[in-house]
Amino acid sequence: MRLIVTRASPYARKTRAAVIELGLEDRVEIVEVPIRLPQQSKPDVEAVNPLGKIPVLELDDGRLIADSPVIVAYLDDLAGGGLIPRGADKWRVLTLEALADGCMDAGFVLRMEQLKAEERRDPAEVAAYTAKIERTLDRIEQEPHWLAGDFNVGQLALACALDWIVFRGLVADPLAGRPRLRDWLAATRGRPSLAATRPST
Ligand SMILES: N[C@@H](CCC(=O)N[C@@H](CS)C(=O)NCC(=O)O)C(=O)O
Missing domain, CATH: 1.20.1050.10 (Glutathione S-transferase Yfyf (Class Pi); Chain A, domain 2)
Incomplete structure (x- = not known):
């Protein structure tokens, strides 16, 4: 699966750090794209996330996982837990x-x-x-x-x-x-x- 990020975004950093925290480095390819403003077009990102926002996770079968809280929850599930506790x-x-x-x-x-x-x-x-x-x-x-x-x-x-x-x-x-x-x-x-x-x- 591919995680599309920029170097500066705090939302993207949360997901990149989650990959490391959860030991998923071998399963998630990090793809860095340039930093662009909302008013700039980003065909590379928009092809994956219609909102044009990063971070976005593209699964191997092409499914889309967005946005950062959902991406981290998905990764946490995949790893069997670690960043999101169970219970109260x-x-x-x-x-x-x-x-x-x-x-x-x-x-x-x-x-x-x-x-x-x-x-x-x-x-x-x-x-x-x-x-x-x-x-x-x-x-x-x-x-x-x-x-x-x-x-x-x-x-x-x-x-x-x-x-x-x-x-x-x-x-x-x-x-x-x-x-x-x-x-x-x-x-x-x-x-x-x-x-x-x-x-x-
Ligand atoms: N709620 C989203 C926010 C993501 C977001 O706003 N990302 C910014 C970069 S920091 C972005 O991609 N902006 C470009 C745009 O909106 O076109 C998340 O948690 O992932």
């Missing part, structure tokens, strides 16, 4: 993944603003999407249970979101004033799956 804890972990993915979504809006000429930026939009990220990170900082337990898909998504926000400079240092998140990320970045997939252009 599953909902805590999947909610953390949704919160982290939501920070990526808000960051994506900020990235689009960042790419505009300064006079065309919308300060109200920037403020609203910055506040979404700040509130979410504050909540995670204040509630230790999100970072507890075995490494999981929620924590993987959070590490990818934080590293990408820093990489693109989307908000003022997201780790400043959040010591729990800062220490956790410093320890988590050493995982081979994250070390091998750092964002780059």
Whole structure:
């Protein structure tokens, strides 16, 4: 099967790191494509995912698996588990993944603003999407249970979101004033799956 990714996307990094975490490197071919904006055409990606979004997983029989939470859940099933716990804890972990993915979504809006000429930026939009990220990170900082337990898909998504926000400079240092998140990320970045997939252009 083929996993189509770019080097910078935090959603794609989550799936690439999941392949490594789950020991599926021999079964998943990573195909890197150029970074392009939503308004640019991407026939190579659109041939696989009609939405034109990456990451996307193409199975050997041509079936499509999208988007990143579904791809990780598919890989987790294939590997017999590892990133998504069974039982009640599953909902805590999947909610953390949704919160982290939501920070990526808000960051994506900020990235689009960042790419505009300064006079065309919308300060109200920037403020609203910055506040979404700040509130979410504050909540995670204040509630230790999100970072507890075995490494999981929620924590993987959070590490990818934080590293990408820093990489693109989307908000003022997201780790400043959040010591729990800062220490956790410093320890988590050493995982081979994250070390091998750092964002780059
Ligand atoms: N919800 C999707 C979001 C994926 C996404 O927005 N990917 C961006 C790159 S970071 C993309 O492909 N944008 C190009 C486009 O929308 O045409 C996921 O979790 O996979």
